[in-house]
Amino acid sequence: MQELWSIPGIYADIYFNKWYNWSIRSRLTPMVEVAKSLKRHENGLLRWFISKMTNGLLEGINSLIQAAKRKARGYRSINNLIYMIYATANKLDINVKPH
Known part of the structure; x- marks a missing residue:
């Protein structure tokens, strides 16, 4: 997931979905929980590539x-x-x- 912030923005959604699918299939409970949490905030995470704004x-x-x-x-x-x-x-x- 750390690599997400270093890839070009046009590929961010593809990378995120690939990472999400891997995390869900991993069957590691902590990874599944993190993946689901990040999926709920996907729009906000990917918005960073457009606005470059943080909180x-x-x-x-x-x-x-x-x-x-x-x-x-x-x-x-x-x-x-x-x-x-x-x-x-x-x-x-x-x-x-x-x-």
């Missing part, structure tokens, strides 16, 4: 939200948590100048 950005934003949740402990309302998420995820640069 890294979303994982990074999720990490920021989790940090905001930790900072928001003890706040009295959900709105304060939401404000903290916006402030953390947006990386706001608030310059307060004295009058």
Whole structure:
């Protein structure tokens, strides 16, 4: 399966289906389970060859939200948590100048 990422995109679906069929026929329970799981996400896996996008950005934003949740402990309302998420995820640069 590792070779999938190094082959030309026009052959990706052929390679994936060949690998999938081999995995299912292998009768190795862990391989069959992985193959079935990847088959359910086949469209997303093959979409990478078109968009070259990963979920890294979303994982990074999720990490920021989790940090905001930790900072928001003890706040009295959900709105304060939401404000903290916006402030953390947006990386706001608030310059307060004295009058």
